[in-house]
Amino acid sequence: MRNIALKLMYNGTAYHGWQVQKNAVTVCGTLEKAIASICGGPVHLTGCGRTDAGVHAEHYIANFRTDSRIPVDRIPFAINTHTPEDIAVKEAFEVAEDFNAIGSCLKKEYTYRIYNSRFKNPFYVNRAYFYPKHLDEGFLDRAAGMFVGTHDFAAVRSVGTETKSTVRTIYYCHVTRNGDLLELKVCANGFLYNMVRAITGTVLYAAEGKFAPEDIPGILERGDRSAAGPTVPPGGLYLTRLWYEDGRLNA
Structure with a gap:
């Protein structure tokens, strides 16, 4: 077989x-x-x-x-x-x-896309999260970087599939802009249920002044889901890269 x-x-x-x-x-x-x-x-x-x-x-x-x-x-x-x-x-x-x-699978990369413009774009419906208030990608990138490392990510998971541990290692988490399109890319050795969407919501909460980027490690340490940001909509989320020992299967 x-x-x-x-x-x-x-x-x-x-x-x-x-x-x-x-x-x-x-x-x-x-x-x-x-x-x-x-x-x-x-x-x-x-x-x-x-x-x-x-x-x-x-x-x-x-x-x-x-x-x-x-x-x-x-x-x-x-x-x-x-x-x-x-x-x-x-x-x-x-x-x-x-x-x-x-x-x-050794590690994965997800990308969350945000369409950051005053006016909605019908071509990004269900393909990116429409966010009309201007966002500073440098600030978002600083907040995203706070998730890098080995942590208990219970604060940014939704109740769903059972898992033995909520500890994961994030290798990079950063935000870039190309015109009106923002991309949050995060690579880890594994992800919890809704983890990337909750990370994105937490980064956006920081941008809205709900807390400082430097407060994010404390939120993770407390493991309090209610202290982090919301779970953003699914349409902006893409699985974009995978790593295997068999190199033929890598992105």
Whole structure:
């Protein structure tokens, strides 16, 4: 039996997240149906992470096992003929038997996009968070930098999937601007439920004067979710980079 890894991307607006759900359309469920139709039977697809409803992925890795002998270079084309336009498989690779898309992932990068303009832009609906009050990207970057390091991130998680520990390591967290578009990029060895969206909301709270950037380490130390900022909407969030020992799968 072969272990096949897929490199794919999707616009998550129409889906209730990645994970299969009984009564909702999900990215994983849609892909499993497409793969089953070309492999001749049901497959179980393991994704690199559980993106929430409305969240996008510019780079995503998933793997499945199959007895099908279809050549790997034909798999993307075959799957894409059975998926909607908002899901696309870019490449397929035969990987080691013990490879697991989530367990083998070394670190991930998420990007949160904010459309910072006085006037809304219809082309960024469900693609970036519209924020009309001018933001100082230098100030935002200073606040974002306060999250770097190994911390207990309970203060910036929502109640959701159970986890043994809320301690994670953030390798970088910074904000840049390109015209009216702001991007908060954060890379870590793992993320808690809604963690990036809560980090972004906390950075925006600092920009609104609710507290100083230097207060953020104390908020993390106390682990008080109510002291941090809100969870911003999902449409601005993208999974943008992944790191694996198998370099073929990296962004």
